[in-house]
Amino acid sequence: MKAKGTRFERELLGMLWKAGFAAVRVPASGAMSYPSPDIVAGNGERYLAIEVKMRSSLPLYVPKEDIDRLEKFSRIFGAEAVLAVRISKVGWRFVFPELLKRTKNGYKVDEEVFYSGLEFDELTGRYRQCRVV
Amino acid sequence: MKAKGTRFERELLGMLWKAGFAAVRVPASGAMSYPSPDIVAGNGERYLAIEVKMRSSLPLYVPKEDIDRLEKFSRIFGAEAVLAVRISKVGWRFVFPELLKRTKNGYKVDEEVFYSGLEFDELTGRYRQCRVV
Numbered sequence A, B: 001m002k003a004k005g006t007r008f009e010r011e012l013l014g015m016l017w018k019a020g021f022a023a024v025r026v027p028a029s030g031a032m033s034y035p036s037p038d039i040v041a042g043n044g045e046r047y048l049a050i051e052v053k054m055r056s057s058l059p060l061y062v063p064k065e066d067i068d069r070l071e072k073f074s075r076i077f078g079a080e081a082v083l084a085v086r087i088s089k090v091g092w093r094f095v096f097p098e099l100l101k102r103t104k105n106g107y108k109v110d111e112e113v114f115y116s117g118l119e120f121d122e123l124t125g126r127y128r129q130c131r132v133v
Helices: A004-019 A063-078 A111-115 A120-124 B002-017 B064-077 B109-114 B118-126
Strands: A022-025 A040-042 A047-055 A058-064 A080-087 A091-095 A108-111 B022-025 B039-042 B047-055 B060-063 B080-087 B093-095 B106-109
Touching: A004 A022, A004 A040, A004 A047, A004 A080, A004 B109, A022 B064, A040 B064, A047 A063, A058 A063, A063 A080, A063 A108, A063 B022, A063 B039, A091 A111, A091 B064, A108 A111, B002 B022, B002 B039, B002 B047, B002 B080, B047 B060, B047 B064, B047 B109, B060 B064, B060 B080, B064 B080, B064 B106, B093 B109, B093 B118, B106 B109
Parallel strands: A047 A080, B047 B080
Antiparallel strands: A022 A040, A040 A047, A058 A108, A080 A091, B022 B039, B039 B047, B060 B106, B080 B093
16 A cells, blocks of 8 residues: 555656656655655746545545645645545546545545546646636 | 764754744655755745755765756756755855855865855845845
């Protein structure tokens, strides 16, 4: 599970560099007590703090702490908080925390949330898609 | 040597968080082929890509590749490139690459360069010191 997670973090890292972002992977903290995302990326205009989650199927449940940590880091750093969700045989979608559905103990990405997320080209494009809610 | 380097990277990471920056340590790449600094930090206004070097004494010689890599990452990411130099019993100074002295195969931090570097409070202060060259 952890090795797999690492593989997909690497995959996303490569996609970001290809799309004109400089990106670094942040090792799982362990000893460190600072909040940190899985990937930090920037292209001189936009800065992204990315938490990567992969699952074989939806829904994906995300502990509240993960999102709190991601948002705290992003706020201090000056980055957009992004949840990168990779579903097997489906691919990537990029969800901003405000789109997540609350559960009792955290958040949920169901089909509706997943498909309302951005595709990679939308996330990294120079323009920001205007969404009609 | 590597463990020691890691220890001082952690020390600097703590100093940055205390000074209001969100900062992450980037693991030594190894397999990865992307240019990356030792630390990436941001405070919503300024973004820093930091290469950390520690030595028992000066001068410090830095391979050209290290600086090229740091500057390339910084340019793409949108960060200021900073060489963080820690000398035993003396402490930290923060040197911008343009202040380095060229050598045949790279760059050099001698006493003059080291003491023309910024102190930590100058680096992380909200104001940017105005230097008289």
